[in-house]
Amino acid sequence: MVSLEPPGSHRNSGNAGAETGFLDRLISLRRELHxxxxxxxxxxxxxxxxxxxxxxxxxxxxxxxxxxxxxAQVDGxxxxxxxxxxADIDALPIGEETGLPFASATDDVMHACGHDGHTAxxxxxxxxxxxxxxxxxxxxxxxPAEERGTGARRMIAEEAIEGVSAIFGGHLDxxxxxxxxxxTEGVVNSASDYFTIYIxxxxxxxxxPHEAVDAVVVGSSLVSALQTVVSREVNPADPAVLTVGSFxxxxxxxxxxxxxxxxxxxxxxxxxxxxxxCDSVVRMATAxxxxxxxxxxxxxxxxxxPVINAPAMTExxxxxxxxxxxxxxxxxxxxxxxxxxxxxxxxxxxxGCYIRYGGLTAGSDPSPAHSSRFDFDERALAVGARWLxxxxxxAAQELAR
Ligand code: NI
Numbered sequence: 021m022v023s024l025e026p027p028g029s030h031r032n033s034g035n036a037g038a039e040t041g042f043l044d045r046l047i048s049l050r051r052e053l054h055x056x057x058x059x060x061x062x063x064x065x066x067x068x069x070x071x072x073x074x075x076x077x078x079x080x081x082x083x084x085x086x087x088x089x090x091x092a093q094v095d096g097x098x099x100x101x102x103x104x105x106x107a108d109i110d111a112l113p114i115g116e117e118t119g120l121p122f123a124s125a126t127d128d129v130m131h132a133c134g135h136d137g138h139t140a141x142x143x144x145x146x147x148x149x150x151x152x153x154x155x156x157x158x159x160x161x162x163x164p165a166e167e168r169g170t171g172a173r174r175m176i177a178e179e180a181i182e183g184v185s186a187i188f189g190g191h192l193d194x195x196x197x198x199x200x201x202x203x204t205e206g207v208v209n210s211a212s213d214y215f216t217i218y219i220x221x222x223x224x225x226x227x228x229p230h231e232a233v234d235a236v237v238v239g240s241s242l243v244s245a246l247q248t249v250v251s252r253e254v255n256p257a258d259p260a261v262l263t264v265g266s267f268x269x270x271x272x273x274x275x276x277x278x279x280x281x282x283x284x285x286x287x288x289x290x291x292x293x294x295x296x297x298c299d300s301v302v303r304m305a306t307a308x309x310x311x312x313x314x315x316x317x318x319x320x321x322x323x324x325x326p327v328i329n330a331p332a333m334t335e336x337x338x339x340x341x342x343x344x345x346x347x348x349x350x351x352x353x354x355x356x357x358x359x360x361x362x363x364x365x366x367x368x369x370x371x372g373c374y375i376r377y378g379g380l381t382a383g384s385d386p387s388p389a390h391s392s393r394f395d396f397d398e399r400a401l402a403v404g405a406r407w408l409x410x411x412x413x414x415a416a417q418e419l420a421r
Contacts, residue, residue: 039402042144046401049073050140051122057111057131060168063088066109066139070162073143077150079160086174090162094149100156101185101419103412104372106363107142108135108166117392132394134192134379135166137401141190141377144405149412156416159184163362169212169324172365185419186333187372188411189363190404192379194386196351198397200378201341201407204353205334208374210259210287211294212323212360217242217305219269220315223278233314235280236269242308243267243282249300254293261287261358262297287358289326327364330371336418337373340411345403351378373411377404 058066067088074081074092081092088109093102116123116130124130131137142160149158161180165171181187196202219239224232243264254260262284269280286301288294302318309316329337341350353376363374379396380386387393 042147042405043399043402045147046140046144046405047398049143050136050398050401053136053139054131055122055125057124057126057129057136059113059129060110060165061087061170063109063164067162067164070109070139070143074146077146079146079150081160085178085180086164086171086176088164089171089175089178089180091175091180092146092160092162094146094154094158094160096154096156096158096416098156098420101416102157102159102183103415103419104159104161104181104184104187104366105142105145105408105412106161106163106187106189106366107138108163108171109139110135110164110167110171112167112390114390114392118395120395130392132391133167133389134394134396137192137377137379137396137398137404138190140401141404141408144401145408145412148405148409154413154416156420158412158416166362169360169362172362176365176369181366181370184370186415187366187370188333188337188374188408188415189372190375190377190407191361192389192396192400192404193376194380194388194394194396196376196378197380197382198378198400199345199403200349200351201345201403202351202353202376202378203334203338203341203373204375205329205331207289207326207328207356208353209327209361209364210261210289210356210358211326211364213286213294213298214321214323215284215286215298215301216319217282217301218317219280219282219309220317221278221280221312222314224276226274226276229276232276232278233312235277235314238308238312238314238316239267239269239280239282241312242305245304245308246284246301249297249304253296253300258293259289259356259358260293260297261285262301285323287360289356324360324362325364325368327361327374328367329373330367333371333373333415336415337375337411340407340414341375343410344406375407377407
């Protein structure tokens, strides 16, 4: 379904050299970012690179927004409604095993989610917007700390989207071929919440259980009980996940553990299901404490809201995608992604659309995001940059009507 010519080139068939030059520039920016990944809330060098890039282009910007965030604005021909484009810039605590010549130079830190690509795409959009001024101003958000879920919230608190009427962004996806853009209306990413359960039993001798309250037994029973929340309490038509990700207890084979700590995550699409799952964790943990006669404390922490694409903005995103890759390369997600994404924080305040950029090389066997061998087809960079540029122009026009 994807043509093997450089993606986006059908628009510039008379100008293939310039197109190749543009892609090459984005590839070298991406590789520079990839080689020097930085964890959430530590993106100092990355932000410096972005700032000097923007300075070279003569684009005004503000650094240090919500941590190491950078907010830039490209002037438009008019001062009408401002459209924002967002890329996340942080990396993950993973040791890279791709063997690529531009692999991470930092031990145990890797751009394993493609945020280096997103950053290069937004830089590409900056080049295009600067070359040909958009109808109205375009705000560029280079957002830190997406992986930790704190970046969007902090940038919003520091007025990054003040005066913005609509926002667009996207994520690389190696489940879809390079040259494809995946545009889907409604919920595209789940909400995420986190819980920690502290079980306080009574430590004792492994041979004399009657003198102790065994936190391992209480915890095990609770882990099993929690599996019935999604399977027995939630409408099967409503997607939901409850995972206990860690269970720490005990110190020796002949000692009854006096305490245990369980942590986990909840992923949901519907606000009511979300509330139900959070409440159920507390209810079951409290009940387990009562059942076995021990103390149980539960903490539920709110993560990201779901990412919900507004219908009108999705339509604009789709029109822009058709313009960039042609109708047959514009796809739709079959099911929402149960991973979370803090782009939803912007969409709680302003309408917008979050899409997926196909990044799969035809015939290859891709490693998933958040794995040590993750990589994507770099031709996606020019496709993403052109889509960002196009959707900003289209939205500026439509919103000014
Ligand atoms: Ni990501």
